[in-house]
Amino acid sequence: MMGELGKINFATVWLSGCSGCHMSFLDQDEQILDLAQKIQLVYSPLMDAKIFPENVDVTVVEGAIGNEEQLNLIKKIRKHTKILIAIGDCAVTGNMVTLRNALDDGAGAILKRAYIETATKNPQIPNDVPKLLERARPLNEVIKVDYFIPGCPPSAHLIKYVLTEIISGRTPNMEGKAKYG
Amino acid sequence: MSVSSVVKIKIDGVEVTAYEGDTILSAAKRASIYIPTLCYLDGLSSYGGCRLCIVEVKGSPKLFPSCTTPVSNGMEIITNSERLRKFRKLTLGLILSEKPHICSICVANGHCELQDLAKEFGVDHLRVEREWTAHKIDLTHDFLVIDHNRCILCARCIRACDEIEGVHVLDMKMRGKDSQVIVDMDEDWASSRSCTSCRKCARVCPVGAIYVRDKPFSEIKDKEMAKFILSRRGL
Numbered sequence: 001m002m003g004e005l006g007k008i009n010f011a012t013v014w015l016s017g018c019s020g021c022h023m024s025f026l027d028q029d030e031q032i033l034d035l036a037q038k039i040q041l042v043y044s045p046l047m048d049a050k051i052f053p054e055n056v057d058v059t060v061v062e063g064a065i066g067n068e069e070q071l072n073l074i075k076k077i078r079k080h081t082k083i084l085i086a087i088g089d090c091a092v093t094g095n096m097v098t099l100r101n102a103l104d105d106g107a108g109a110i111l112k113r114a115y116i117e118t119a120t121k122n123p124q125i126p127n128d129v130p131k132l133l134e135r136a137r138p139l140n141e142v143i144k145v146d147y148f149i150p151g152c153p154p155s156a157h158l159i160k161y162v163l164t165e166i167i168s169g170r171t172p173n174m175e176g177k178a179k180y181g
Numbered sequence: 182m183s184v185s186s187v188v189k190i191k192i193d194g195v196e197v198t199a200y201e202g203d204t205i206l207s208a209a210k211r212a213s214i215y216i217p218t219l220c221y222l223d224g225l226s227s228y229g230g231c232r233l234c235i236v237e238v239k240g241s242p243k244l245f246p247s248c249t250t251p252v253s254n255g256m257e258i259i260t261n262s263e264r265l266r267k268f269r270k271l272t273l274g275l276i277l278s279e280k281p282h283i284c285s286i287c288v289a290n291g292h293c294e295l296q297d298l299a300k301e302f303g304v305d306h307l308r309v310e311r312e313w314t315a316h317k318i319d320l321t322h323d324f325l326v327i328d329h330n331r332c333i334l335c336a337r338c339i340r341a342c343d344e345i346e347g348v349h350v351l352d353m354k355m356r357g358k359d360s361q362v363i364v365d366m367d368e369d370w371a372s373s374r375s376c377t378s379c380r381k382c383a384r385v386c387p388v389g390a391i392y393v394r395d396k397p398f399s400e401i402k403d404k405e406m407a408k409f410i411l412s413r414r415g416l
Contacts, residue, residue, distance in 0.1 A: 089283075089284065089285055092305065092306050093283075093307060093311070094311070095285055096283055096286055098281065098283075098311075098313070099281075101281070102281060102314065102330075103315070135313070138306075138307075140306055140307075140308075145306070148305040148306040149305070150305050150306070152285035173303070174303035174305040175301070175302060176301055176303065177300070177303070178299075178303060178304075178305040179296065179299070179300040180282075180285075180299060181287065181291070181293075181296060
């Protein structure tokens with residue numbers, strides 16, 4: 001799996017999450033330079049790319065699937081990615097994004113709460129943004145996920161360990177390392 | 182301990198002396214051999230509910246819960262194998278799927294025995310779809326809270342309430358996935374006249390299901406409490 005200049009094509013994606021996992025990814029500090037030697041970043045909220053490219057070797061996905069746009073995007077990502085890694089509790093289990101799943105008409109209930117009940121001016125539910133799914137979903141309920149890095153957020157150390165193992169073609173051993181929350 | 186006959190067993194290839202009346206777990210504990218447990222707590226009766234402490238016994242294809250299986254002479258026990266790790270991991274995954282456990286917003290985050298075990302066995306995702314049904318949170322008591330969304334039905338609270346405090350306020354209703362811990366005859370906690378508000382249920386809860394409001398979780402928990410009280414009674 002080699003892309004430009006002998007580097008692997010690497011993408012990061014931000015779905016329904018708080019971006020904390022991306023922060024933790026960046027928190028590798030100077031060690032991220034080792035990673036940078038081996039990867040070519042092709043799509044990420046950290047750069048300006050509008051369309052998810054084809055032939056991506058490794059994609060790291062943060063966040064649960066919460067709306068229709070994300071549902072379509074994740075299917076496209078799966079199609080164009082060799083190895084897909086779910087990073088953080090939202091992507092792995094749904095985390096607090098899925099709190100609405102326990103409510104009747106969860107999507108409707110939270111929209112009403114956020115845009116009508118607590119609005120001080122001009123209360124209205126926006127209709128020019130992607131429609132919320134009735135239930136938020138962790139990634140592996142919708143697509144096949146190859147590796148999981150739980151944590152809220154996962155530590156920079158754990159992210160580095162898993163990425164290094166995968167890029168080197170090894171399978172990371174999560175026993176004693178991966179902690180929810 | 183009263184005089185009882187000695188039983189010779191082997192745990193993980195090591196000869197261990199046990200006594201008649203020992204369970205596999207108590208014999209292993211005395212020999213400092215680690216077996217993972219969740220519903221078991223020193224000082225409380227064995228419940229055999231969580232299936233984390235399963236072990237292999239030579240000569241049988243079945244797996245045995247070590248907290249309820251008595252030892253017998255010549256028994257050869259394996260506490261850690263690929264097969265056991267697989268089943269323990271599967272069991273933890275099923276426990277985590279049964280309720281909407283969300284560690285990041287739980288009072289027990291960082292002090293949770295279920296969370297620790299999931300880490301130990303590398304339960305890095307859930308293989309079955311989660312059960313999203315919302316369960317009741319009883320906030321009626323002055324300071325004790327029971328959040329059924331986090332309850333794993335280990336019955337530690339029920340046993341502590343009955344065996345240690347001796348009031349048996351808590352019990353279990355229904356069966357299977359509909360099981361739920363109840364206060365008295367399934368009433369609000371505030372209306373219970375038999376509850377002594379001793380907090381032992383919160384102290385033994387392995388997860389964040391029963392806790393004391395406005396108290397740091399690390400202060401509420403006390404895994405040695407039941408053992409201590411029983412030793413003071415000379416039991």
